[in-house]
Amino acid sequence: MIQALRGMKDIIDDGDLYQYIVKICEEITLNFGYKFIETPKLEQTSLFIRSVGESSDIVNKEMYQFIDKGGNDVCLRPEGTAGVVRAFIEHKFDRAGGVRKYFYYGSMFRYERPQKGRLREFHQFGIECFGEKSVYEDASVIIIGAEILNRLGIKTTLKINSLGDKECMPKYKAKLVEYLNSLDGLCQDCLRRIDTNPIRVLDCKNENCQNLLKNAPLITENLNDECQKDFDKLKEILTNNNIKFEVDPKLVRGLDYYSKTAFEFISDEIGSQSAVLGGGRYDNLVEYLGGRQTYAVGFAMGIERIMEILKSRTQSDERKGIYLCALDDKFIDEIYKLGLNLRKTHNVETNYEAKNPAKHLKSADNLNKKIFLCLGENEFKNNEIWYKNLDNGDDEKLNLNDLERFLNAR
Known part of the structure; x- marks a missing residue:
């Protein structure tokens, strides 16, 4: 009997729940001026290496990458932002100016060990805003995420951080590398990241590494005036709009393209604490991928993780229809x-x-x-x-x- 591949599941009995989640997300993002975009699930591998970053676990361990019959090096998309940015540049919107806002949902693919809340084919809902520099848009993106989770009845903790910009990040990295090189006992992944992207060391889940990093220098102590001003304003906007948050100076996200604002909504309803929605600002990514420098901010939400939480509460005997x-x-x-x-x-x-x-x-x-x-x-x-x-x-x-x-x- 032919069966689905390991880590890839049919959505059958949970189809109504999937559609319900997407409907809530669509309703809220449409009210904030976002429009639907659909990009291909298959892209050139170079797109993700250049955007996600060679230091990320996605590129190093998890990509569904292969050579097609035409000899092209291609990859099933492991995340949604890179494809949207590629489309933004290809259609010359980076040259047209103005603000453009998109939302998307669909399959993503990562070759990782299947477990609760993690699959090799999974689904995300995401939003991307291009052309808006103001930190008010960072706050709006976070508020959209908070509203979605609130409408779905999911309790989370919001964690925020600033990753600085092209001016303060190199100086911070130099301090961090000096500190990391003074340590003994870091895991092999961390030792590799010291040379590729040292701030990713802060994201290591190894308990021994986290103990060694307790006294590591923090990016929030090394922000320049502009980044500090924006971060302070972000905290002010969130506070004024009753969005509770915690500042986590070691929050770096799993992708290399973030700058300034980074955030995650954390839930403990599916086992150990894990992010159900996260994102931030990526003002350099359009330029990295060959376009004109464009301000950008967005987030992605794991639909399967949301489904797991909602299913754990659903009364199976509820009658409908x-x-x-x-x-x-x-x-x-x-x-x-x-x-x-x-x-x-x-x-x-x-x-x-x-x-x-x-x-x-x-x-x-x-x-x-x-x-x-x-x-x-x-x-x-x-x-x-x-x-x-x-x-x-x-x-x-x-x-x-x-x-x-x-x-x-x-």
Whole structure:
């Protein structure tokens, strides 16, 4: 039997939940002026090496990379930002000026060990804003993330940091490298990162490394005036808009392209603390990929992680929707027409097989439907339909002319 590849799952029973999450994200981002964008899942490998960074675990360990039949070095996208930036440059929006805002959702691919909340094919919702320098947009991006999580009822801790810019980051890196070279006992990944991107050492999950890093110099103590001013303003905006946060000077994110603002929303509802939504500013990435220097900020949210949290709370016995049926074959056309009309505003499952009431009620129960509607000989003669609420047991005959109004009031 052919099965799905390890770490890749079908979304079947959870399809409604997936769509619900995306719908909430879309509603909120549309209100902030974002438009939908779809980019290819397959891109040139060089796009991710240049954007994500050779020091990242994604490039070093996790990319689905291969040579295609045309001899091209290609890769399934491991994250969404790089593809959006590539499209932004390719369509010459970097030269057009102005502010452009996009949202996207879909599959990402990383060859990592499958575990709870982590898959080799997973799904993200993300937003990217280009052309806006103001720290107010950083705050807006964070507030969008907070609003999405709030609408979904997910409690998180927001952590923020500033990673500085082209002026203060090199000076900070020099101090950090000096400190790291004085340590004994760092893991092999950290030793490699000292030469490639030393600030990634701060993100190491090794407990021994974290103990060694307790007295490491912090970027927040080495910001220049502009970065410090923006970071202070960001904290002020969030505070004034009732967004609680913690400053984490060791928050660096997992990708090399961030500068200035970096943030993560952390949840402990799926085991150990993990980020469910994170992002920041990346003012240099468009230029790195061959475009004109463009200010940019955004975030990405892991949909599977959100689904895990919501599924852990969902009552499996919650009834939803309508079951519509007939007791005789001659009424199938009638219920078919009625079902089409009801589906304009309701979720309706129509059964096209004439069965006795007990069998229909059993089918409705198996489908976890809330409302049972059935048309028989007597109901048809009186322009009525048999209504039964499978939650509370309410049972009555309803005039078909009043049915839609009655259902909308429930």
